[in-house]
Amino acid sequence: NAGVMQNPRHLVRRRGQEARLRCSPMKGHSHVYWYRQLPEEGLKFMVYLQKENIIDESGMPKERFSAEFPKEGPSILRIQQVVRGDSAAYFCASSPLVSQPQHFGDGTRLSIL
Amino acid sequence: DQQVKQNSPSLSVQEGRISILNCDYTNSMFDYFLWYKKYPAEGPTFLISISSIKDKNEDGRFTVFLNKSAKHLSLHIVPSQPGDSAVYFCAASARDRDDKIIFGKGTRLHILP
Numbered sequence: 625n626a627g628v629m630q631n632p633r634h635l636v637r638r639r640g641q642e643a644r645l646r647c648s649p650m651k652g653h654s655h656v657y658w659y660r661q662l663p664e665e666g667l668k669f670m671v672y673l674q675k676e677n678i679i680d681e682s683g684m685p686k687e688r689f690s691a692e693f694p695k696e697g698p699s700i701l702r703i704q705q706v707v708r709g710d711s712a713a714y715f716c717a718s719s720p721l722v723s724q725p726q727h728f729g730d731g732t733r734l735s736i737l
Numbered sequence: 738d739q740q741v742k743q744n745s746p747s748l749s750v751q752e753g754r755i756s757i758l759n760c761d762y763t764n765s766m767f768d769y770f771l772w773y774k775k776y777p778a779e780g781p782t783f784l785i786s787i788s789s790i791k792d793k794n795e796d797g798r799f800t801v802f803l804n805k806s807a808k809h810l811s812l813h814i815v816p817s818q819p820g821d822s823a824v825y826f827c828a829a830s831a832r833d834r835d836d837k838i839i840f841g842k843g844t845r846l847h848i849l850p
Contacts, residue, residue: 628780657837666743666842667781667826680837715780723832725771728780 626651629698630716630729638737643703643710645732649718656699657726658691659715667715672722673699679722703734711736740764741829743841751849756814758844760827763808767839769832772801772812775824775843784825785812788832814846822848 629648637643649656654675659667669683673693684691688706693699703710713733717726742761750756758772768789773781787794787801787810794801800813814821827841 630780659840667840669837669839672837717780722835722837723769723830725783725786726838727783728773730778730780 628653628716628718628727628729630714630732632732633730634733634735636735636737637706639707640705643706643734645701645703645714645716645734646698647701647716647718647729648698649716650727653718653720653727655719655722656693657717657719658699658701659717661713661715661731663712670701706734706736708736710734739841740767741827741839741841743825743827743844745844746842747845747847749847749849750817752819753816756812756817756821756846756848758812758814758825758827758846760810760812760841761808762810762829764829764831764839765808766831766834766836767829769830770801770803770810771828771830771838772799773826773828773840775826781826817846817848819848819850822846 656673658670671684671691672680688704690702713731715731717728719726771786772784774784775781785796785799792803803810824843824845826843828838830838
């Protein structure tokens with residue numbers, strides 16, 4: 625019973641490039657959440673998706689960031705034209721229902737050179 | 738606008754003693770509360786939860802207490818063990834409104850030998 629899988633674990637990009645972070649939720653979980661953690665800070669909610677739909681993107685920066693959760697395949701968090709300030713750990717979580725505890729992946733650490 | 742507050746960034750406790758981690762919330766609609774534990778380079782792991790209809794929930798060495806009138810909850814770990822050294826996140830949601838979970842900034846717990 626695999627947990628939430630995120631890849632890659634570490635991603636290095638140069639300023640201006642695109643970063644794609646993938647998340648495969650736990651089996652049977654249709655709700656996916658993305659969080660960002662900056663050094664010495666807590667988990668900041670970014671976006672909540674259910675299959676093919678964005679339910680809540682109130683934590684997403686207005687530009688350069690997008691997320692999808694297609695019918696088939698993993699959820700993708702995409703950051704276009706990355707800047708130094710995008711360096712952070714990005715965590716994905718999933719749950720069977722929005723009101724139930726979320727299960728987290730081990731995160732993707734994004735470093736911008 | 739922080740709806741879930743963990744005012745102690747860190748806490749040190751002697752091994753074998755009781756660790757008490759505190760959390761305050763501002764949203765009176767919250768009716769479900771959770772604690773997560775996080776080790777470095779790993780994702781948060783769900784630890785214990787409590788519904789607002791209860792004031793205490795116990796699971797082994799971990800007990801969560803809820804004081805609704807004070808909008809305060811606490812996590813007690815007794816006896817504290819070296820493996821308990823981690824960051825602990827308090828989280829809350831308005832479950833009956835099917836709302837997403839909001840996380841605090843975390844408290845780093847150090848268990849001293």
